Structures are given as structure tokens and as C-alpha cells.
Amino acid sequence: MINDGEGGDLVEEWVELANGCVCCTVKHSLVQALEQLIQRKDRLDHILLETTGLANPAPLASVLWLDDQLESSVRLDSIITVADAKNLRLQLGEHRESGSFPEAFLQIAFADVVILNKIDLLSLDKAGPTMPDSVEILEEEIRSINSLAQIIHSVRCQVDLNCILNCMAYDTMHVAHLESLLKESHSETAKKYHDYNVRTICISERGSVILSQVHLWLEDLLWESKHGMDIYRCKGILHVHSSDQLHTVQAVRELYEVVPTRKWGDGEKKINKMVFIGKFKDLLHSSSHFFPWN
Numbered sequence: 488m489i490n491d492g493e494g495g496d497l498v499e500e501w502v503e504l505a506n507g508c509v510c511c512t513v514k515h516s517l518v519q520a521l522e523q524l525i526q527r528k529d530r531l532d533h534i535l536l537e538t539t540g541l542a543n544p545a546p547l548a549s550v551l552w553l554d555d556q557l558e559s560s561v562r563l564d565s566i567i568t569v570a571d572a573k574n575l576r577l578q579l580g581e582h583r584e585s586g587s588f589p590e591a592f593l594q595i596a597f598a599d600v601v602i603l604n605k606i607d608l609l610s611l612d613k614a615g616p617t618m619p620d621s622v623e624i625l626e627e628e629i630r631s632i633n634s635l636a637q638i639i640h641s642v643r644c645q646v647d648l649n650c651i652l653n654c655m656a657y658d659t660m661h662v663a664h665l666e667s668l669l670k671e672s673h674s675e676t677a678k679k680y681h682d683y684n685v686r687t688i689c690i691s692e693r694g695s696v697i698l699s700q701v702h703l704w705l706e707d708l709l710w711e712s713k714h715g716m717d718i719y720r721c722k723g724i725l726h727v728h729s730s731d732q733l734h735t736v737q738a739v740r741e742l743y744e745v746v747p748t749r750k751w752g753d754g755e756k757k758i759n760k761m762v763f764i765g766k767f768k769d770l771l772h773s774s775s776h777f778f779p780w781n
């Protein structure tokens with residue numbers, strides 16, 4: 488039984504979910520359970536939903552990001568992935584070769600924050616006979632999959648809660664983190680890939696875009712997987728024709744939003760910049776192939 492604080496009242500309310508996977512079979516009862524929790528909103532600041540180590544975050548993110556009934560009371564703040572610093576590279580390497588355990592890649596690809604845990608074990612390894620992974624190498628590995636995620640280091644997952652709560656990673660109106668896209672990104676630009684690994688690519692181009700064509704283009708990419716792109720997550724900023732507003736783009740799998748967020752500043756360099764996380768095949772070198780409306 489669970490007590491509400493030390494010596495506190497016994498917690499009597501339970502929300503029981505049917506047996507099954509939270510990202511597929513019990514997805515809808517999860518939404519109902521959250522709605523019940525929200526009824527007691529005065530007592531709730533955050534809901535932390537911990538999935539199994541084998542979960543694919545995409546279906547949950549889709550349900551929680553845009554569910555109309557939930558939208559007003561609950562919002563998806565961020566997806567946090569804990570990575571085991573001691574085993575990360577070995578595991579990703581093994582699964583990259585064999586194509587097994589895609590969830591490891593998905594969990595990094597969808598993460599807004601990656602907690603790189605057990606870094607104390609890296610420093611211990613230095614005394615050992617084999618070359619240890621350095622924090623820098625591991626960060627590079629994570630960034631090659633997802634260059635948008637914030638990476639924080641921890642021992643026994645002791646982290647500053649300010650780093651993982653109120654990230655507003657799915658809030659299109661919260662432009663601050665999207666505006667970092669205006670700066671240089673760590674990610675690769677489009678080119679031809681011969682493998683089919685999960686990675687981040689960043690495409691930027693000047694000129695203005697026509698909003699209706701942006702929608703068609705995104706639907707081609709996200710719904711039809713055109714241009715050999717299987718996109719998990721996408722963020723971007725757009726310079727829309729005949730608009731003085733900077734528009735932001737967010738997408739999780741097939742769901743996406745394009746919204747005006749703020750006025751472009753006087754003298755500000757107006758660009759279109761899209762960051763895609765996913766699998767890419769046969770991409771061409773020139774980014775102009777991605778902005779056909781120019």
C-alpha cells in the first residue's frame with residue numbers, strides 16, 4: 488500500500504489499466520485514466536509516465552500531444568530517455584548491425600531530453616585494460632541519431648528537475664527552443680545515404696514558402712514517406728510568403744502543426760530551416776529538392 492507522504496493518509500484511489508501495452512492495446516484507457524487524474528488537478532503538478540524499456544514512444548506522443556479532450560487540461564511536456572552510458576555504444580552498435588531492437592533508436596530519436604546515466608562508471612573504466620567510451624563519444628553517438636535532444640549527465644539518475652520538467656518541447660508557441668534552429672545545428676545536411684540508420688538531418692534555404700504547398704509537402708513526407716524519408720520527428724521554422732510572422736513546424740510521426748508564432752524582427756535573416764529525425768534513403772545532395780515551392 489502507498490502512503491501519501493511519510494505517516495500520511497493511505498492512498499485510496501487507484502486507476503487500474505487492463506493488462507497490455509500502454510502504447511497500443513490500452514492507449515485509450517490510458518487517456519481515460521489521465522482524465523480521471525485531472526479531475527483532481529489541484530493536487531497535480533506533473534504526471535510522469537514511465538514506460539517499459541521496450542516501449543516505442545511514438546504512439547503515446549501522438550495520443551498525448553493532440554488529443555482534443557485532453558489538450559486543455561494536460562499537455563505533453565517532453566519525452567525523456569535514460570541511456571546507460573556503460574552499455575550504450577555496444578548496444579547501439581550490435582543493433583545497428585543486426586537491425587534488431589529498433590526501440591533503442593526510437594527512444595533516442597523521440598527524446599527531448601536524454602539522461603546519460605552511470606557516467607561514474609566511465610571514469611572507473613579508465614583504469615581498465617580496454618579503451619573506455621568518453622562522454623564526448625557517447626554524446627556524439629546520441630547526436631548522430633537526434634541532434635535536437637538536450638543531453639544531461641547523471642549518476643543514479645540524480646538530475647536537476649528544472650532540466651526535465653516544463654521543457655515545453657511540444658508547445659509550438661514556445662518559440663525559444665525552436666529559435667535555436669536559427670543558429671547552427673549539429674546535424675548533417677541532406678546527402679545520399681547507403682545505409683538506413685536513424686539520424687538527424689537539417690535542411691535550410693532562403694526564400695519564402697507558400698503555406699498551402701507546405702501542407703501538401705509535409706503530408707507527402709509524413710504520410711506517404713516520399714523522398715525516401717521515414718520521419719519520426721520534425722521541427723522547423725518557415726518564412727511564409729506574404730506573412731510577417733515566423734511560422735514554426737512540429738511533427739510527431741504523421742501528426743503535424745504549422746503555426747505563426749511571432750513577427751520577424753527588422754533586419755532578421757529570414758530562412759526556412761527544417762530538422763528531421765528518422766530514416767533517410769537516397770536523399771540527394773541539394774537541399775533545393777526539399778523546397779519545391781520556391
Ligand SMILES: Nc1nc2c(ncn2[C@@H]2O[C@H](COP(=O)(O)OP(=O)(O)OP(=O)(O)O)[C@@H](O)[C@H]2O)c(=O)[nH]1
Binds near residue numbers: 540641
Ligand atoms: N554505478 C552506478 N550504478 C548504477 C547507476 N544507476 C543505476 N545503477 C545500478 O545499476 C543496476 C541496474 O540498474 P538499471 O540500469 O537502472 O536497471 P533497471 O533497474 O533494471 O532499470 P530499468 O531499465 O528501468 O528496468 C542497479 O544495481 C543500480 O543500482 C549509476 O549511475 N551508477
